[in-house]
Amino acid sequence: MKVTQTKLAGVLVIEPRVFGDERGFFFESFNQRAFDEAAGAHVDFVQDNHSKSSRNVLRGLHYQLPPKAQGKLVRVVQGEVFDVAVDLRKNSKTFGQWVGETLSAENKKQLWIPAGFAHGFLTLSETAEFLYKTTDYYSPEHERCIRWDDPELAIQWPLLHSPTISDKDKSGTSFAEYDPV
Numbered sequence: 197m198k199v200t201q202t203k204l205a206g207v208l209v210i211e212p213r214v215f216g217d218e219r220g221f222f223f224e225s226f227n228q229r230a231f232d233e234a235a236g237a238h239v240d241f242v243q244d245n246h247s248k249s250s251r252n253v254l255r256g257l258h259y260q261l262p263p264k265a266q267g268k269l270v271r272v273v274q275g276e277v278f279d280v281a282v283d284l285r286k287n288s289k290t291f292g293q294w295v296g297e298t299l300s301a302e303n304k305k306q307l308w309i310p311a312g313f314a315h316g317f318l319t320l321s322e323t324a325e326f327l328y329k330t331t332d333y334y335s336p337e338h339e340r341c342i343r344w345d346d347p348e349l350a351i352q353w354p355l356l357h358s359p360t361i362s363d364k365d366k367s368g369t370s371f372a373e374y375d376p377v
């Protein structure tokens with residue numbers, strides 16, 4: 197697999213080696229040993245999630261507070277999304293910066309987003325099915341949301357018009373209100 201660093205230390209783009217033949221394709225979507233080597237540490241995942249979204253649906257920007265902060269290994273198995281991670285680590289040189297990556301069933305790219313980041317994505321295809329592994333369990337009490345359109349973060353979403361977002365995400369807070377922990 198090919199591993200590419202991003203400008204946010206710790207956030208990685210992972211491209212698995214895909215074996216295609218007349219039947220279709222095969223690839224290892226997760227290999228603990230190879231993943232640990234890429235991440236530089238042993239990482240335990242405890243939950244797998246799967247969501248489906250329609251075109252122009254935007255989910256995010258989500259994170260969970262410590263001690264329930266989650267690392268996420270995300271990918272797309274149908275369709276295409278623009279996936280974003282925002283650095284919330286208070287001592288980070290890139291605090292408040294974001295990276296975006298197009299993930300699709302076609303390119304099979306994965307994004308590794310360690311704990312300490314907010315995460316969100318915009319669906320670019322008619323529908324998209326999004327799969328991700330998390331390093332801690334879902335905990336609604338620790339769950340937080342920062343507005344996807346926060347002016348300080350200024351994320352360049354590839355949007356043609358206003359996205360469809362959940363009521364919960366409509367009441368996301370501003371990045372200015374974020375209290376680094």
Ligand SMILES: Cc1cn([C@H]2C[C@H](O)[C@@H](COP(=O)(O)OP(=O)(O)O[C@H]3O[C@@H](C)C(=O)[C@@H](O)[C@H]3O)O2)c(=O)[nH]c1=O
Binds near residue numbers: 247362
């Ligand atoms: C995230 C999650 C939700 N749920 C439930 C709660 C709710 O009734 C329903 C839908 O939840 P949400 O609206 O929060 O789903 P969604 O907006 O897709 O939330 C996800 O967004 C992306 C961007 C992330 O990064 C994820 O960590 C997660 O926060 O599913 C679980 O049972 N377990 C989970 O792990």
